[in-house]
Amino acid sequence: MPDEPRSPEYFKQLFTSAGKGKGGLYDFWVQQSYGKLNLDLSTVQGWYTLPYTRAQEQQKDRLTKWTDCAKNFQKKLWQLNPNGIIVIWNDVFDTYGASSYPLTLNGTQRNYMAVSLDREGWHPAIAAQEMGHGYGLGHSFAYPDMEYGDSWDSMSSWTSGWFFNPPDDPDFGIKGPGLIAPTRMWMGWITQDRIRECSTACGPAQVVGLDHPEVGGPLVIKIPGDGGAFYTIEYRTKEGWDQGMPGNSVVVHKVEPSGRSLLMPGWNAALWRAGESFQVDQLHIELGRLDGNSAWVCVNLPPCTGTF
Template identity: 30%
Template sequence: MVQGTLQLQWADPPRAQPGRTQAQPHLDAWLDMGPGRRVALDVAQAQRAAGDLYALANRRVAVSYDTRATLAASSKVMAASGALPVISAIVPTDRLPQRALAMGADGRVMASAPVLGATRWVTLMCKFADIATEQKPRSFFQDQYGNAPGQLGHYWSEVSYGQINLAGSSAHGWYTLPKPRAAYLADVNGRQKAQLSELFSDCAAAADADVDFAGIQGVNLMFNGELDGSAWGGGACTTLDGTYTCTRVTWSPPWSFANLAPLAHEMGHGYGLPHSNNSDGDSDTYDNPWDVMSDAWRNATTDATYGLLPKHPNMYQRERLGWLPASRKRVVAADNRETQEFVLDAGSVLKTANTQLVVLALPAQPDPYKTVIYTLEARRRTGTYEANLAGDAVIIHRLEDYGIAYSVDRDTPAANFSSNEGSMLKVGGRWNTPDELHWVEVVSATAQGFVVRVGPRQRSMSSPAPVLERPTQVASSSPATPRPSAPTPAARPQSSVRRRGCDALPSLLRLAPVCVWLER
């Protein structure tokens, strides 16, 4: 067993140009045990061993290895193949908040430590020894931390519902690095990779005389030249003010810091947020325009000074970090037997007594980290950051792969980018979980969200469970005609409330369900 600080670093390439394939992200993981002492971790193994690996970023952990599996493989074979020892478990060793590692009502383990209060960041602007250009003045980076709409201080306060702020954040530079750009690149497994720890150390050392690093929560590094084709976010360790320190870090080339959206994406990695995705099944993780932690570029609002602005992250990840008040989360149990109707306010509503996150629980798995759940959240085109979204709708996410949120697309096949109608559950739209334990219907719109109805599987006599979906889309040039909405139970006397049961015809027929009203 070894102990140290878990470090994760995500590589994010720029948005692909039209006609070009989107470059892929990359995730590195290692254990930092002090100056010059690092142990690389196999990411896939680490995810399985930790369960919620992202919640442990920048925290003290213990890593244990399966000695039998490791010894079974010859050390020579492992060395030749580049394989790493088999990880059996990764557990936190720091003092945990009360809610950490507790089983939630949704059947998943809450392993994340809340991110609350002042999270002071420092921007360091560093230029390579062989590149003289200074793209932006110090005032530009200092003002990024402001609290006016369209600035980072305002953005992070809004998406965290005031739970965090950037008070005391500051920008410094430009400082000249001791080496040219090429000296910070290395060939790793056949590709050029920026030496991030060295860049962090050299940039921090150049700024050390000017900057007070005491109490910082993160460092945004800005470089005046390209790195390795990506911007990076996560964490790193170096000596700051004479003390070896591990902290949140981002590494931004000019194309990244010129727009606030990709910078906020990298800071999100610093806070421990993983990538999100959509449900088309391809290898592109940047195809969910509803989430800044997936596609930061599409459907973004624009500011004359700060370029593209960040959208909100998905509600489940905000709740993981302790930003969503417990009263705004509703869990529908896997064995739910009652139909529930409630107001689901958009995530952009800062103060509300209504629900903003719905968790549709599924039966728990032996490994709670592998338990799949579905979430519902409302999105409205409003405000500084959400005004250019694809529509006003309820968005469904499937949580799997150790905490990755996939936006659900009900079209077949799924669209390349989930800004399509299939990704939006609108008024009159219906959907059920694949196992048919839950069905969802959007009843009506409100000023700040939607009235949503959620219920258990329904059966009419001995027929199969219902398939509830949005109005059928006909693959032709003529618009589809939506099915008429059924009357709501609320409009009937309580003594004669009826519920709707829908019999699904075989899916290959592509026909609408046959629905009947049943007395209750």
């Protein structure tokens, strides 16, 4: 195993603005957040050798490993004053992310976003999920309670996600999919003016492609449910971070009062196409036209195909 399987320049391209436009994590977060989150201040500091053997590190829990690495580099970290620290390992150790972990540097303790990526996590599909944990996101679910069950979401990627491996240069490896509408709403990236608030019945209602904010119209339809829950309808197109998907489709989620979202009607939900209808809890949803970057739906209405 090489001591340095990838050069620091590779990780600059993957994680910082040096890789802008090259399909790395910089592009992922800018595009998924509609420009509200960027990695402009991120830096890569190079490879460092820890004063421990591999066998010694393997006996430790995951966050102790992360702490060992950070403390070995504490003088530089103190100068940089980062909000988060991503540790890159040159072997297969463990890959994970945490939104807030205490670390003492130069006698001062504060909480940091903590991400650790071993050799199997050096591609956008996995790194995006672990960074998502660092930003406070949990794994996504499918109805009724299947963790990692949302094939349309980065926070289920690798297990259930529609991922792909493009012939890019640099070759970052496996990518996709993007993030679901409930997550983008929770993060504040989808503003209220891009949400169509629907009563228990509405339509025909337009929803534009989730990754096409340049198209006028709502990015998500929100429908009230029982007990403080609500439902979202989004439209995903087979391109960009979603090009591993089998085709364009409307996607439905139930968002519980706790904020947890569930892919409906369940794991690996079908690709819903124009002219189809289906039942989700008490909702009857009919799909109308899928027209480029927009879709039209009816919710709890008599058959309305002729009105699209």
